[in-house]
Amino acid sequence: MSDGVQDPAALAELRARLRKGFAASTFRTQHELIRAAELGRTTVSQALSDSAPAPSPETVGTLAKVLQLDVHALLDLHADAVGRKTAERSRLGRPINEWDPLDLEIHPAIDVPAAAGAGRGAARLPAYVRRAHDEDLAAVVERAVTGKSAMAVLVGSSSAGKTRACWEAIQPLAPLGWRLWHPFDPTRAEATLAGIAQVEAHTVVWLNEAQHYLGAGSGMGERIAGALYGLLTDPGRGPVLVLGTLWPEYARAYTRRPDPQEPDPHPQARTLLAGRRINVPETFDAAALESARTLASDGDRQIAQALERSEAGAVTQFLAGAPELLHRYRTASPAGHAVLLAAMDARRLGANLPLPTAFLEHAAPDYLTDTEYHALADDWLERALAELTATVHGNLAPLFHIRSDRTHEARGRATASPPGLLYDLADYLEQHARADRARLCPPASFWEAALDHLFPSDLIILAEAALRRFRLRLVLRLLDKAASSGDPDVLAYVAWLNDEWDTAGRLYAEGRASGHPDTLIEIAGRLRQTGDWATAERLHQLAADAGYPPPPRPGVGWQPGAARPFQRAAHTDVGTSAFERAHLAAEAGDWVGFERLYRQDVDASEFAIGGYAGLLTKSADKDELERWHRLATDDHDPQAMFLIAWMLEEAGDQEGAERLARQAAEAGHPGIAFQLGWARQINDRKGADRAYLPAAHAGHSNARYHLAMMRQSAGDREGAEYWLRRACEVGNYFAMRDLASLRAAAGDLAESKRLAQQAADAGDPVVMIQAAAHMQWTNPDEAEHMWRQVADAGHYLELPLARDMEHLWPHGLEPDGTPSAPW
Numbered sequence: 001m002s003d004g005v006q007d008p009a010a011l012a013e014l015r016a017r018l019r020k021g022f023a024a025s026t027f028r029t030q031h032e033l034i035r036a037a038e039l040g041r042t043t044v045s046q047a048l049s050d051s052a053p054a055p056s057p058e059t060v061g062t063l064a065k066v067l068q069l070d071v072h073a074l075l076d077l078h079a080d081a082v083g084r085k086t087a088e089r090s091r092l093g094r095p096i097n098e099w100d101p102l103d104l105e106i107h108p109a110i111d112v113p114a115a116a117g118a119g120r121g122a123a124r125l126p127a128y129v130r131r132a133h134d135e136d137l138a139a140v141v142e143r144a145v146t147g148k149s150a151m152a153v154l155v156g157s158s159s160a161g162k163t164r165a166c167w168e169a170i171q172p173l174a175p176l177g178w179r180l181w182h183p184f185d186p187t188r189a190e191a192t193l194a195g196i197a198q199v200e201a202h203t204v205v206w207l208n209e210a211q212h213y214l215g216a217g218s219g220m221g222e223r224i225a226g227a228l229y230g231l232l233t234d235p236g237r238g239p240v241l242v243l244g245t246l247w248p249e250y251a252r253a254y255t256r257r258p259d260p261q262e263p264d265p266h267p268q269a270r271t272l273l274a275g276r277r278i279n280v281p282e283t284f285d286a287a288a289l290e291s292a293r294t295l296a297s298d299g300d301r302q303i304a305q306a307l308e309r310s311e312a313g314a315v316t317q318f319l320a321g322a323p324e325l326l327h328r329y330r331t332a333s334p335a336g337h338a339v340l341l342a343a344m345d346a347r348r349l350g351a352n353l354p355l356p357t358a359f360l361e362h363a364a365p366d367y368l369t370d371t372e373y374h375a376l377a378d379d380w381l382e383r384a385l386a387e388l389t390a391t392v393h394g395n396l397a398p399l400f401h402i403r404s405d406r407t408h409e410a411r412g413r414a415t416a417s418p419p420g421l422l423y424d425l426a427d428y429l430e431q432h433a434r435a436d437r438a439r440l441c442p443p444a445s446f447w448e449a450a451l452d453h454l455f456p457s458d459l460i461i462l463a464e465a466a467l468r469r470f471r472l473r474l475v476l477r478l479l480d481k482a483a484s485s486g487d488p489d490v491l492a493y494v495a496w497l498n499d500e501w502d503t504a505g506r507l508y509a510e511g512r513a514s515g516h517p518d519t520l521i522e523i524a525g526r527l528r529q530t531g532d533w534a535t536a537e538r539l540h541q542l543a544a545d546a547g548y549p550p551p552p553r554p555g556v557g558w559q560p561g562a563a564r565p566f567q568r569a570a571h572t573d574v575g576t577s578a579f580e581r582a583h584l585a586a587e588a589g590d591w592v593g594f595e596r597l598y599r600q601d602v603d604a605s606e607f608a609i610g611g612y613a614g615l616l617t618k619s620a621d622k623d624e625l626e627r628w629h630r631l632a633t634d635d636h637d638p639q640a641m642f643l644i645a646w647m648l649e650e651a652g653d654q655e656g657a658e659r660l661a662r663q664a665a666e667a668g669h670p671g672i673a674f675q676l677g678w679a680r681q682i683n684d685r686k687g688a689d690r691a692y693l694p695a696a697h698a699g700h701s702n703a704r705y706h707l708a709m710m711r712q713s714a715g716d717r718e719g720a721e722y723w724l725r726r727a728c729e730v731g732n733y734f735a736m737r738d739l740a741s742l743r744a745a746a747g748d749l750a751e752s753k754r755l756a757q758q759a760a761d762a763g764d765p766v767v768m769i770q771a772a773a774h775m776q777w778t779n780p781d782e783a784e785h786m787w788r789q790v791a792d793a794g795h796y797l798e799l800p801l802a803r804d805m806e807h808l809w810p811h812g813l814e815p816d817g818t819p820s821a822p823w
Contacts, residue, residue, distance in 0.1 A: 011054055011081035014074060018060075019048055021067035037066045054082050057202065061176035075177045091200050093181030096174040101125060104182060105208045106163045107320035107396065126302035126319060127295045128168050131161075131288045136278045137169045141241065145172065149231070149238035153210060153273060155251045156280030158431040161316035162245040163208050165280065170204055170243070178241075182206040189216035189224060196227045199240060205231075207244035209427075214254055214269045217457055218489050219516040225268035247431060251277060263518045274599035275637040279668055283313030322428045324392035329429055332398075335376060335384040338367035340398055342449070343425045344433035345442040350461040351454060354402050354422035357385070359453035366443030385423070399423045439793040441469045444815040451477060456485040460493055468794040470805060472812030473823045488512040493519075501526040509538040517543035579611050586615040591624050599639055609675075613647045632660060636667040645676055662694040670698035677703065696723070701732040708735065717742075728755070773801045784808060788817050 027033045034044050039062060046052035047059050055063075060078045064071040072095075102108055106125070133154065143150040154162040170180070181203055183191035192213055199205060205228070207213050214221045231237055246254075254269040255277075284292060289307070292315060296304035302319060310318035317323070332340060342363035343355055361381050365373055377383065388399040401421045450462055463478035483494045492513035495504035505523045507513040515523075524539040585593035598612050616628065631640035641664045648657040661673035677691035689710060695703035704727035711719035721742055727735030740755035769790055776783035787805045791813055796802050811820040 006083040007080045010077050012050065014060070014077040014081055015048060015050060017069065017074060017077070018063055018067070021064075021069045022048065025067050033063075033066065037062050039063075054078070057177045065175040071175050071177070091179060091203070092195055092198055093179040093203055096170055096178055096180045096204065099180055099182075101164075101167050104163065104167060104180075104206060106167055107159060125164070126306075127300045128164065129284065129288050129292045129295065129303070129315070130168075131165075131281070131284070133278050133280050134165055134169065137165060140278075141169050141172065144239045144241040145176070147239050149233075149235075149240045149242075151228070151232055151242035151244075151272075151276045153207075153244040153246055153251070153277050154280050155246050155248055155277050157247060157282050158428040159317040159320040159322050160280045160282050162280050164316075166206075166208075166243045166245065170241070173202075173204065173241070176202070178202045178204060180204040180206055182208075183213075187216075188212040189220045192224050193220065193227070196224075196231060199231060199237065201238055201240060203240050205240060205242040207242065210244035210246050211250040213244070214266070214272075215250065217461075218514045219519075220514070222266065222268040222517060225266075225272045229268065229272045246277075249434070263522075265516060265518065267517075271596060271599055274639055275631075275635075282317070284315050285313070289313060289315075317428070320428070321392045321396040325396060325398060325426055325428050326432065328388070328392060328398050329432070333384065333387060334368055334372040335364065335380045336387040338364040338372075339381075339384045340388055340429070341367045341437075342442075342446055343399060343423065344429060344437060345440075345446055346450070346454075347425050347430045348433045348437060349442070349465040351450070351458040352461075354424045356453050357381075357421050357423065359449045360385075360423060361449075362452060363442075363446045363449035366445035389423075396426055396428075398426055398429055400426070439789060441471070441792040441794075441815060441817070447471075447474055447478075447815055451481050456482040456487050456490045460490060465794065468796050470791040470796045470809070470813050471815060473820050474812075474815070476823075489514060496523065501530070502532070505532070505535045505539060508542065509535045515542075582612065583615060586619040589619075591620065598643070609642060609646045610650065613643055613650055616643065617647055617650070633663070636663070636669075638664065638667075638669040638672060641667075641669060642672050642675065645672060649676065649680075658691055658694075661691060665694035665698040665700075668698075670695035670700040670703065673698070674700050674703040674706075677706065696726070699730050701727055701730045701735075704730065705732050705735050708738070728758075769795060769799050769801050773804055776804065788813070792817065 022030075022033060025033070027036065030044060030048075031041075034041055037044065039059060043055070043059055044063070047055040047063060055078075057075055057078055060074050061071055063069075064074045108125075137152055137154070140150045140152040154165055156162050170178070179202065181195070181199065183195055183205075185191055188207075188209075189212065192207075196205075213224050216224065228242060231240060232242065251273070254266045255273050256266075257270070258264050292303050292307055296307055303315075306315045306318045309323075314322075329337075329340060339360050342360055346355055346359070346363070347353060364381075364384075368376075385399065385401075389397050389401055391397045401423050447462075447466070450459065454462070459478045459482035463475050463482070466472075466474040466478060479494050479497065482490045488507050492504045492507035492515060495501075495507070496515075496519055501523055504515075504519075505527050508515045508520055508523065520539040520543045524536040524543075527533075527536040527539070579597075582594050582597035585591075585597060594615070616625065620628075628640050628644055631637040632644040641660055645657045645660040645664070648654075648660065657676060661676045664670070664672035673691055673693075673695035677688045677695065680688040680691055689707065692703045692707050692710075696707055704723050708720045708723035708727060711717075711723060721739065724735045724739040724742070728739060736755045736758050740752045743749075743755065744752035772783050772786035772790055776787075787808060790796065790802060791805060796805065809819040811822055814820050
């Protein structure tokens with residue numbers, strides 16, 4: 001069905017130009033054109049024939065490119081011919097080749113004197129070095145080219161080259177007429193929710209820094225994930241291509257399956273990301289370095305300088321100016337360093353960027369020594385901000401400012417500050433802060449500045465950060481200040497935290513506040529216990545609208561996508577597991593629903609996989625089983641690999657299971673081989689050893705550690721030490737601790753002490769908490785010191801043992817770590 005008036009004359013002109021282009025080309029026969037265009041014989045023949053239906057825009061774009069014709073002119077003719085001209089102008093986004101890559105948040109590269117006239121965009125980017133992940137990404141793009149919607153999220157550290165890889169990958173789509181939509185204004189999350197229903201076929205949805213979308217607060221992230229899943233799985237809206245980037249810590253948070261007693265904040269995101277992540281290594285491997293050297297020798301001065309000055313293959317980081325950013329951080333003036341630390345702490349504790357000038361000004365003082373503070377000039381803040389916003393290589397800066405024309409009241413500020421400059425933090429420094437300052441609690445001036453100058457939503461986030469650091473008095477102050485704003489979302493959340501179920505339920509049910517589906521379901525359960533069935537019903541419906549399936553009724557197969565009202569009888573089973581729903585779906589032959597539930601639940605535990613494997617073996621037909629085998633062996637889908645490997649294991653085909661586990665490890669999923677070894681370890685030690693090896697060789701930390709423990713229990717001291725050292729290489733703190741004991745027993749005290757300190761510096765919460773709990777009986781002073789480290793690092797809620805600090809400090813701690821007085 002067309003969106004406008006069709007124009008037969010335009011179609012005739014389109015075909016005339018194609019035939020003229022073919023006649024003027026070097027192709028002697030139509031067969032040669034078919035081979036060059038990689039199109040079907042009928043497709044090309046009909047495109048040139050006056051009596052055939054109009055060709056597709058993809059066919060027009062491909063033929064125009066091969067015949068060296070004006071792609072855009074022919075696509076405009078095609079739009080007129082099929083009556084889509086008006087709709088084309090109103091589509092989201094714009095053609096790919098109209099985008100400047102720097103406007104898509106690709107890091108500009110280091111400055112090297114360029115040729116005269118070079119401006120923004122591609123001329124400012126170095127030549128591109130393809131790496132292994134580019135091949136995986138190209139396969140995803142090819143899927144979209146062939147007419148199937150697809151998605152990939154590149155996971156890697158800051159400045160690893162994720163966004164540039166996405167830009168390079170979509171270049172083949174430009175001549176085919178594809179558009180790119182980058183939801184950004186007024187916020188990324190709001191823009192996405194407002195526009196995603198209007199996304200049309202042949203559109204790239206660009207989700208750079210996808211945590212701003214999938215991690216958006218007030219349930220928005222889950223709504224976005226559900227909407228994206230719906231877009232990708234609706235054949236009538238495709239093909240579309242969704243591309244995103246994430247740091248590893250966000251990817252882990254969004255895909256982690258929580259323990260049964262924990263809330264589940266990201267089930268929709270976990271389902272969306274399943275099988276759609278591509279890892280991007282931090283550094284160039286040998287092949288990539290060789291390619292880069294070739295480009296440098298061919299005259300790429302940016303690549304040449306990066307190769308000359310970067311270390312250990314960190315080429316992309318150097319190109320993006322990361323070394324200079326770290327140098328600025330480490331050599332900043334005292335005032336500049338204090339301002340930067342305040343911004344880094346705000347971001348690592350979860351506060352949203354950008355940050356107002358007033359916050360940075362009032363947060364900075366306690367990051368200074370007394371001598372530094374008293375030496376400040378009257379204009380210290382202006383000098384510090386000028387220092388931190390001065391650009392480094394690639395026009396990056398530690399801080400960069402954003403002018404806001406909106407009042408802070410309109411954006412929900414806790415206080416009425418005048419509009420002005422807001423400051424953002426370079427993402428490389430944000431990531432560096434998460435490691436460099438992970439075990440530090442911000443000082444008092446930071447918290448006071450937050451109370452006075454940050455959003456109420458930020459105060460909620462910081463209240464949780466304060467709780468994790470056992471700063472109990474701060475928690476109450478932050479929550480009280482947030483609630484005083486009158487923001488319904490904040491009021492509802494605070495009511496939920498305080499177990500005020502009636503208040504929270506009313507705000508959510510009346511639509512005055514938006515909540516995460518898990519929160520809505522929990523409140524509904526509480527309200528049912530008090531007899532408020534009407535509000536509970538409404539909350540359940542809101543959760544269902546956000547994509548949460550209702551619990552199944554006894555004896556009724558679960559039907560995905562059904563929007564039937566919740567009945568009171570069903571409410572008695574809110575906690576129905578994903579596996580139980582998958583069981584009902586399998587019995588009903590609903591394999592789409594089974595797959596969605598399996599992908600949502602499989603991260604919970606390797607022991608649960610047997611149930612899903614059993615359902616598939618028992619109920620699936622031959623075609624469905626073959627589809628899962630193809631997903632595992634051809635597509636290297638990690639969840640499918642896991643499922644099929646387990647099925648082979650259960651069927652007694654250990655060799656087949658091991659072969660698939662090795663393939664998984666080689667494809668970048670060593671955890672599958674580890675989980676197979678873990679399952680075997682109880683009954684088949686030799687089999688477990690074989691299963692662990694692919695994961696261990698691929699660098700899996702726990703696989704190496706378990707191999708060491710198995711060698712040690714078998715009396716193979718030399719083998720145990722070998723695998724402990726290999727585990728230490730990938731940062732396994734348990735291996736560091738055990739190897740320290742082995743070296744001490746062997747009389748190598750210096751090495752033992754070094755390893756023990758290395759384990760302590762790793763700061764793992766379990767090790768820290770267990771050590772503190774043990775020392776409180778043998779060395780109370782050292783235990784108290786250790787408990788402060790546990791609190792400062794934000795591990796108060798990690799283990800029940802951590803609650804022992806409540807006996808030491810019943811009123812919590814102050815920001816500086818001193819015990820709080822009664823409050």
